[in-house]
Amino acid sequence: MVEVLLVVGLLVAVFVGFNIGGSSTGVAFGPAVGSGIISKTAAAVLMTGFALLGGATVGTRVIETMGGDIVPQAEFTLAASVTVLFFVGLALLISNLFGVPASTSMTAVGAIAGLGVASGTINWEVMGQIVTWWLVAPITAFWVCAMIGRYLYPHLEARFAIESPGEEKTTREQVGGILVVAIACYMAFAAGASNVANAVAPLIGSGDLALYPGVALAGAAIGLGAFTIARRTLDTVGSGLTQLPILASLIVEIVSASIITGLSQIGIPASLAVSATMCIVGLGWGRATRTTRLADAAGAAVTGKAAVGSGDGGGVSVNAIAADDGTDATANGGTREVAPIGEEEPGDVATAADLFDPDATGRVVMLWILTPTIAATASFLVFEYVPVF
Numbered sequence: 092m093v094e095v096l097l098v099v100g101l102l103v104a105v106f107v108g109f110n111i112g113g114s115s116t117g118v119a120f121g122p123a124v125g126s127g128i129i130s131k132t133a134a135a136v137l138m139t140g141f142a143l144l145g146g147a148t149v150g151t152r153v154i155e156t157m158g159g160d161i162v163p164q165a166e167f168t169l170a171a172s173v174t175v176l177f178f179v180g181l182a183l184l185i186s187n188l189f190g191v192p193a194s195t196s197m198t199a200v201g202a203i204a205g206l207g208v209a210s211g212t213i214n215w216e217v218m219g220q221i222v223t224w225w226l227v228a229p230i231t232a233f234w235v236c237a238m239i240g241r242y243l244y245p246h247l248e249a250r251f252a253i254e255s256p257g258e259e260k261t262t263r264e265q266v267g268g269i270l271v272v273a274i275a276c277y278m279a280f281a282a283g284a285s286n287v288a289n290a291v292a293p294l295i296g297s298g299d300l301a302l303y304p305g306v307a308l309a310g311a312a313i314g315l316g317a318f319t320i321a322r323r324t325l326d327t328v329g330s331g332l333t334q335l336p337i338l339a340s341l342i343v344e345i346v347s348a349s350i351i352t353g354l355s356q357i358g359i360p361a362s363l364a365v366s367a368t369m370c371i372v373g374l375g376w377g378r379a380t381r382t383t384r385l386a387d388a389a390g391a392a393v394t395g396k397a398a399v400g401s402g403d404g405g406g407v408s409v410n411a412i413a414a415d416d417g418t419d420a421t422a423n424g425g426t427r428e429v430a431p432i433g434e435e436e437p438g439d440v441a442t443a444a445d446l447f448d449p450d451a452t453g454r455v456v457m458l459w460i461l462t463p464t465i466a467a468t469a470s471f472l473v474f475e476y477v478p479v480f
Contacts, residue, residue: 096169096170096173097169097299099173100169100172100173100176100293100294100299101294101300101308103173103176103177103179103180104176104290104291104294104305104308104309104312105290105308105311105312105315106180106183106312107176107179107180107183107195107289107290107312108286108287108290108291108308108309108310108311108312108313108315108316109312109313109315109316109319109320110180110183110195110316110320111195111282111286111289111290111312111313111316112138112139112142112312112313112314112315112316112317112320112321113316113317113319113320113321113323113324114316114321114324114364115138115142115279115282115286115313115317115363116134116135116138116279116316116317116321116324116325117321117324117325118278118282118324118363118364118367119134119138119275119276119278119279119282119344120134120137120138120275120278120279120325121324121325121340122271122275122337122340122341122344123268123271123272123275124325125325126268126271126337128268128271128272129272131321131322131325132318134275134317134321134325135314135317135318135321137272137275137276137279138279138282138313138314138317138321139310139311139313139314139317139318140279141276141277141279141280141283142279142280142282142283142286142287142310142313142314142317143283143306143307143310143313143314144280144283145279145280145281145282145283145284145285145287145352145355146283146284146286146287146288146306146309146310147303147306147310148284149280149284149352149355149356150283150284150285150286150287150288150306150355151302151306152355152356152357152358153284153285153287153288153292153355153358153359153360154287154288154291154292154295154302154305154306155358156217156221156288156358156359156360157199157200157203157288157289157292157293157296157360158288158292158293158295158296159296160214160217160358161200161203161204161207161213161214161217161218161221162203162206162207162210162212162213162214163212164296164297164298166206166207166210166212167293167296167297167298168297169297169299171206171293171297171474172293172294172296172297172299173293174202174206174470174473174474175199175202175203175206175293175470176290176293176294178198178199178201178202178205178466178469178470179195179198179199179202179289179290179466181466182195182198182462182463182465182466183195185458185462185465194362194364194365194459194462194463195286195289195362196285196286196288196289196360196361196362197225197360197361197362197365197459197462197463198289198462198463198466199288199289199292199293199360199466200218200221200360200463201462201463201464201465201466201467201470202466202467202469202470203293203470204218204467204470205466205467205468205469205470205471205472205473205474206470206471206474208467208471209470209471209473209474209475210474220359221359221360224354224359224361225361225362225365228350228351228354228361228362228365228366229365229366229368229369230369231350232346232347232350232366232367232369232370232373233369233370233372233373233376234373235346235370235373236342236343236346236369236370236371236372236373236374236377237373237374237376237377237380238377239342239346239374239377240373240374240375240376240377240378240379240380241377241378241380241381242377244338244339244342244374244377244378245378245381245429246429247338247342248336248338249429267337270341271337271341274341274344274345274348275344277344277345277348278344278347278348280348280352281347281348281349281351281352281355281363282313282351282363283310283313284351284352284355285351285354285355285360285361285362285363286309286313286363287306287309287310287313288360289360290308290309290312290313291305291306291308291309339371339374342370342374343367343370343371343374344367346366346370347363347366347367347370348363350366351363351366362459364459365459
């Protein structure tokens with residue numbers, strides 16, 4: 092019976108890692124593949140290697156948190172570990188049915204928390220720290236990218252816009268290509284650091300799987316997903332690059348990967364998808380607000396009148412980051428002039444491209460909240476009332 096449970100646990104762990112590889116590869120290497128810089132096979136190789144590196148280094152701290160800090164290791168019996176992994180796999184299934192990338196980290200923590208509450212052994216201090224960072228991380232991602240969008244993005248776009256390489260690559264295109272791939276590898280590292288624990292932490296916590304063999308298993312499963320189902324997600328993300336310029340994609344990747352790597356370093360399991368989404372929203376919002384000075388906006392708030400330079404009614408569109416792909420940034424050997432804040436016209440920073448749908452975003456956020464809640468509730472009920480536990 093023990094051997095059967097262990098096999099089931101390993102299979103579920105592989106399933107979780109497989110799905111992580113399928114989704115994370117598209118997020119990390121979509122810009123590189125979509126712009127023709129590297130192939131899908133090369134992306135899969137790099138994803139596998141850097142995700143494994145992230146899991147084997149920074150990711151071990153997240154494994155410690157999820158495998159023994161939220162609840163004591165003694166609570167992770169083999170049956171309990173398999174049950175926790177089952178709920179993570181269920182969350183992935185639900186998210187796939189709804190077409191929304193669920194946060195496996197949040198769902199796994201929810202399932203572990205359910206076990207801890209049912210057994211009366213949950214460490215509320217650790218849970219409080221984790222939940223606090225779940226709130227702080229997306230807010231930080233939004234405001235960092237909002238400031239970049241408002242004050243830096245147009246200047247970066249004018250001077251360093253990265254173009255897709257042509258048949259004869261210029262020095263600019265070669266440097267840009269190297270930068271795109273390097274940042275994609277950094278994103279893959281962050282994904283491994285954050286997500287390897289989701290696949291194997293319960294089994295490592297139970298003592299049925301050693302740390303580095305567990306990391307190797309998760310890394311191999313992520314690689315399997317990268318070489319197979321990720322090809323479809325790479326197509327999806329790559330085709331979307333007409334709406335999200337390469338430069339914007341790289342800013343989103345750098346900021347979100349840095350946040351998640353930093354949290355992983357202190358052992359906090361957090362969602363890369365949530366941070367990346369808030370980076371996109373923040374970057375677009377900040378870019379669009381360049382049509383209005385802060386003083387004008389404050390005055391409009393007091394008087395109720397539209398702010399100067401805000402266009403029709405002072406509306407702000409987060410579609411702004413798709414306005415200009417920077418292809419004319421170095422025309423005639425110079426750099427494109429950037430209008431000062433408050434002097435840009437709304438038409439210069441907004442397009443019909445619909446990068447931010449409030450209704451769709453609401454559904455995504457709802458599912459991000461719903462999946463760990465369902466996992467925690469279901470886990471509690473199982474561990475509390477099913478006799479075998």
